[in-house]
Amino acid sequence: MANSIGWIGLGRMGEAMVRHLTQAGHGVSVWNRTRSKAEPLEGSGATIAGSKQELAGCEIVFTMVSTTDDLKQVLFGEGGLVAGSRQPKVVVDSSSISQEGSAEIRRQLEAMGVGYLCAPVSGNAKVAKAGKLLIVASGPRMLYEKAEPYLQAMARKVMWVGEGELARVWKIAHNTMFGVVIQNLCEITVLAEKAGIPRHVFLESINDSVLGSMYTKYKTPTLTNLSFEQVTFTPKLLLKDMDLGLAAARAYGVAMPAAAATRESVARMVGHGHDDIDFAVLLLETAKDAGLELKSENVKMSDGLES
Numbered sequence: 001m002a003n004s005i006g007w008i009g010l011g012r013m014g015e016a017m018v019r020h021l022t023q024a025g026h027g028v029s030v031w032n033r034t035r036s037k038a039e040p041l042e043g044s045g046a047t048i049a050g051s052k053q054e055l056a057g058c059e060i061v062f063t064m065v066s067t068t069d070d071l072k073q074v075l076f077g078e079g080g081l082v083a084g085s086r087q088p089k090v091v092v093d094s095s096s097i098s099q100e101g102s103a104e105i106r107r108q109l110e111a112m113g114v115g116y117l118c119a120p121v122s123g124n125a126k127v128a129k130a131g132k133l134l135i136v137a138s139g140p141r142m143l144y145e146k147a148e149p150y151l152q153a154m155a156r157k158v159m160w161v162g163e164g165e166l167a168r169v170w171k172i173a174h175n176t177m178f179g180v181v182i183q184n185l186c187e188i189t190v191l192a193e194k195a196g197i198p199r200h201v202f203l204e205s206i207n208d209s210v211l212g213s214m215y216t217k218y219k220t221p222t223l224t225n226l227s228f229e230q231v232t233f234t235p236k237l238l239l240k241d242m243d244l245g246l247a248a249a250r251a252y253g254v255a256m257p258a259a260a261a262t263r264e265s266v267a268r269m270v271g272h273g274h275d276d277i278d279f280a281v282l283l284l285e286t287a288k289d290a291g292l293e294l295k296s297e298n299v300k301m302s303d304g305l306e307s
């Protein structure tokens, strides 16, 4: 391959991340199951590979797919990245997957002589587009140092938390909070509105309190204007992450009552058929339970992510 960097998975996150690599001057060979999603990248420093195995000649291949099983499939399945006669030196995976699945993938890759770094991220596609992701990595320190310049090109901050699958544990803990915070934010927003405080006023006050965060700020326009069709993360992906959080809690013997209640609430939202929609649609479900019909407040506001 002409490019020493390969990329598999050009969904909402992957596409935005690759753009930063190419903008930083790195040539990247990309592959996506749905080829049409790769086409807009052509000409911006990316080359579309005809197959995953074409990327096996790259030194480092980054992956950003949905679940543990999807990652196993793109690596070891039919026509998989490492299933042919050549293998890349290193695989760096940024998908949100389980610790156990990641350890199994590590064992298989290392047995083939392929290095493996976990590099999950904090931030949605808009954050990724703005170059404001946090990337937290684990695996051999030497591999981290090798991948760090590329990770830096895609992020606001890059950290190494230790060996093995520790970054998976970090991500699972992070996303458990992600679910619990949106659950509570929806509950208190409905409470405030039912009592008479306009949503945008209430959310603005929370954002300006000690409890406000980058997360509550960027969800505020969506919650105010009910613009759930601009998908940052789907209910199904959130359910997957809450399940990962509770599985880790069981494995380590940690009680997580807030996460358990949130998991059930998210499962109910998924059961109601909400998909291909932003997970913040949880607000509508919460309002329905309170007998409150919400309307968009049509307020122009910043999500704090404009560059």
Ligand SMILES: NC(=O)c1ccc[n+]([C@@H]2O[C@H](COP(=O)([O-])OP(=O)(O)OC[C@H]3O[C@@H](n4cnc5c(N)ncnc54)[C@H](OP(=O)(O)O)[C@@H]3O)[C@@H](O)[C@H]2O)c1
Binding pocket: 009, 010, 011, 012, 013, 014, 032, 033, 034, 037, 064, 065, 066, 067, 069, 070, 071, 073, 074, 094, 095, 096, 097, 121, 122, 123, 124, 125, 232, 233, 234, 237
């Ligand atoms: N969105 C967020 O806010 C966010 C934030 C942090 C982390 N994450 C995590 O990042 C990962 C990607 O999320 P996303 O939002 O980018 O998801 P997405 O938009 O649904 O994209 C998923 C990507 O994975 C590919 N894929 C899935 N299964 C595959 C398979 N079996 N074989 C080949 N390719 C497969 C898809 O290919 P096709 O295009 O062909 O479907 C697509 O490129 C997930 O693990 C998610 O939990 C997401």
